Amino acid sequence: xxxxxxxxNKFSTTRRxxxxxxxxxxxxxxxxxxxxxxxxxxxxxxxxxxxxxxGLAVTDTEVTVGILHSVTGTMAISETGSVQAEKLxxxxxxxxxxxxxxxxxFIQEDGASDWPTFAEKAKKLLVNxxxxxxxxxWTSASRKAVLPVVEQYNGMxxxxxxxxxxxxxxxxxxxxxxxxxxxxxxxxxxAKTKNGKxxxxxxxxxxxxRTSMKIARKHIEGHLKDSSVxxxxxxxxxxxxxxxxxxxxxxxxxxxxxxxxxGGSNVAFYKQLKAAGIDLNKQTLLTISVTEDExxxxxxxxIAGAYSSMKYFQSLDNPNNKEFVAAFKKMWGEKTVxxxxxxxxxxxxxxxxxxxxxxxxxxxxxxxxxxxxxxxxKAPEGYVKIHENHHLWSKARIGLALPDGQFKVVxxxxxxxxxxxxxxxxx
Amino acid sequence: xxxxxxxxxxGSIFVMQGFAGLILFSVFVLxxxxxxxxxxxxxxxxxxxxEFMILGAYVTYFTSQFFxxxxxxxxxxxxxxxxxxxxxxxxxxxxxxxxxxxxRLYKRPLDTLLATWGLSLILxxxxxxxxxxxxxxxxxxxxxxxxxxxxxxxxxxxxxxxxMALTIAxxxxxxxxxxxxxxxxxxxxxxxxxxxAGAVGIDTEKVDRYTFGLGCGIAGIAGSAFTMIGSTGPTSxxxxxxxxxxxxxxxxxxxxxxxxxxxxxxxxxxxxxxxFLSGSMAKVLTLLxxxxxxxxxxxxxxxxxxxx
Numbered sequence: 001x002x003x004x005x006x007x008x009n010k011f012s013t014t015r016r017x018x019x020x021x022x023x024x025x026x027x028x029x030x031x032x033x034x035x036x037x038x039x040x041x042x043x044x045x046x047x048x049x050x051x052x053x054x055g056l057a058v059t060d061t062e063v064t065v066g067i068l069h070s071v072t073g074t075m076a077i078s079e080t081g082s083v084q085a086e087k088l089x090x091x092x093x094x095x096x097x098x099x100x101x102x103x104x105x106f107i108q109e110d111g112a113s114d115w116p117t118f119a120e121k122a123k124k125l126l127v128n129x130x131x132x133x134x135x136x137x138w139t140s141a142s143r144k145a146v147l148p149v150v151e152q153y154n155g156m157x158x159x160x161x162x163x164x165x166x167x168x169x170x171x172x173x174x175x176x177x178x179x180x181x182x183x184x185x186x187x188x189x190x191a192k193t194k195n196g197k198x199x200x201x202x203x204x205x206x207x208x209x210r211t212s213m214k215i216a217r218k219h220i221e222g223h224l225k226d227s228s229v230x231x232x233x234x235x236x237x238x239x240x241x242x243x244x245x246x247x248x249x250x251x252x253x254x255x256x257x258x259x260x261x262x263g264g265s266n267v268a269f270y271k272q273l274k275a276a277g278i279d280l281n282k283q284t285l286l287t288i289s290v291t292e293d294e295x296x297x298x299x300x301x302x303i304a305g306a307y308s309s310m311k312y313f314q315s316l317d318n319p320n321n322k323e324f325v326a327a328f329k330k331m332w333g334e335k336t337v338x339x340x341x342x343x344x345x346x347x348x349x350x351x352x353x354x355x356x357x358x359x360x361x362x363x364x365x366x367x368x369x370x371x372x373x374x375x376x377x378k379a380p381e382g383y384v385k386i387h388e389n390h391h392l393w394s395k396a397r398i399g400l401a402l403p404d405g406q407f408k409v410v411x412x413x414x415x416x417x418x419x420x421x422x423x424x425x426x427x
Numbered sequence: 428x429x430x431x432x433x434x435x436x437x438g439s440i441f442v443m444q445g446f447a448g449l450i451l452f453s454v455f456v457l458x459x460x461x462x463x464x465x466x467x468x469x470x471x472x473x474x475x476x477x478e479f480m481i482l483g484a485y486v487t488y489f490t491s492q493f494f495x496x497x498x499x500x501x502x503x504x505x506x507x508x509x510x511x512x513x514x515x516x517x518x519x520x521x522x523x524x525x526x527x528x529x530x531r532l533y534k535r536p537l538d539t540l541l542a543t544w545g546l547s548l549i550l551x552x553x554x555x556x557x558x559x560x561x562x563x564x565x566x567x568x569x570x571x572x573x574x575x576x577x578x579x580x581x582x583x584x585x586x587x588x589x590x591m592a593l594t595i596a597x598x599x600x601x602x603x604x605x606x607x608x609x610x611x612x613x614x615x616x617x618x619x620x621x622x623x624a625g626a627v628g629i630d631t632e633k634v635d636r637y638t639f640g641l642g643c644g645i646a647g648i649a650g651s652a653f654t655m656i657g658s659t660g661p662t663s664x665x666x667x668x669x670x671x672x673x674x675x676x677x678x679x680x681x682x683x684x685x686x687x688x689x690x691x692x693x694x695x696x697x698x699x700x701x702x703f704l705s706g707s708m709a710k711v712l713t714l715l716x717x718x719x720x721x722x723x724x725x726x727x728x729x730x731x732x733x734x735x
Binding site: 071072073074076077080205232233234235236238239240241243244245246247248250251263264266267268271272274275276277293295296297298299300301302 | 436440443444446447450451454552555560561562563564565566572573574576580582584585586587653655656657658659660661662663665666667697698699701702705706707709710
């Protein structure tokens, strides 16, 4: 993986030289676009000087974007799917003729699961490579590190992960769900169909689970009838021993276990639940941290019967998704699975392309202004739309985990849910 | 917090909680044993211990895949073969590492820390490049899943029993090897006085290599067993390394008995506090306790006098 990066670095230097060469010949694009010598392809593509007034890496035939994820370190497990989805989207867009007549080139940088590295690489992409957009970040910590950089150097970040909310920026488009979109509908569903009155909250100990659980607790205590939280527990990241808390759960006998455990702990948690004789077909468990990707590591037989609250499942039955899954498997192998975040990452390049075409320009300010109201009909999750707050309108869905590692969709909200990153009454 | 429960419920919870503590104890001993041998007997700080464990886990994964595809009728028994293979794979890698790297650093124990840390990063990336960055799920035979109901409330996890039995077997085997066999005598002689041991004809280099290999091999078995309770991915080894060092250092580096005593103390403290407090708090208090005791007894719980 690292050798690929080296190549793309080398490549980017050569292209930068090329760029300088082209900049030295400003007359060429002008001539070409004057119509006198233009070919049909040129007629489609507007002049570079018109669509790029801020010196981004845009030529007559190419536009450069950055992909910034961890391909090494602990987060590589999770971020691999996002990289794959973004590359697929870029390839498909190029096959359709690119963006404003220009093919998308990408420069991939490795955040190496290290937050300062993410910030440094984001700066490199924006300052040295002048990328027109960055598809990247996964954890909230990496996004928080990159945020001041994209704001200072005026870049555009497409961020794929469902996250805790409490953030909004001109320079970021959040293609995943913020916390209320993911949590509230799921809790309502479990209270209604499973008659859940008592909830046991359990999560890993960092910002996303804690903020999510705070919202969940407020909703359970304030909005669901006669419901209460009987336990709330957090475990350090990487914790692998859950027998004590499982005993506590057995003692409290909650109607619903509500889980946001991540990483290696996730695997340990479900394996030990199963070993302790807690049958998830009888004990309702609703999680906000398990997608098809995680089940790969947990093992379908260990988690079968649990419910997951997401906006996308690989098994979604609609023509867009069938096409997407087939294309993804063709590119990355029959055995790869597609989780919620992978699909959200796939939206990034598409939303960016459509925004650029609506704005008629690659300029960041114009894209930021044009983003609100962008609609994408071909999204695998179904129709999505960008809200003025730069988050997506999306549906919430509940999936039942099956032993083969896939989910069966048992519920979806009838309408798109409005994103609300600063929910009143939930903070 | 106990007012709402009947006496029978409380009784069974205490039994289950005791059992949870014993499982944690076995897990700690199993992961610390290999390190205790290497650190205690050789003075090498092996930061790559977790990666040797994960090698064992990957071996288990591939053995399970092999049995699923070619010998499905024998799938129920694959785990035993997997553990043996894990022992030899991790042991062989350990001996190779000792020969290539560690033996050049015996006089610089702090440098072994850096070198093995580097090794752990290299191994993680090798696993990532070779086996892929995603975690793999190791499928277990059916008889190892689930639990045995003793009463209505009390259930005994089968994989917990399995880990306990395995830990006892390996601990006894290591103790016999160290204290009853001729080879164990040589190892202890080298630990106590390397020059003198060499002078009476013990091949100290060979002893070192096999000791390191044995420690790594046991790590491999531990990794294999932990596929039952934890994840298998390129960086999963990192999940165990802190607890492992904690147990070994707290117990007193040279003493196997110390390792066992410290694993017992830490696991009981941890699991009891986890029950009464929250998970993160239990960890904080456990670490705090260890720090205080190490301030009072820097050598750890048990010490053997060694001539350096």
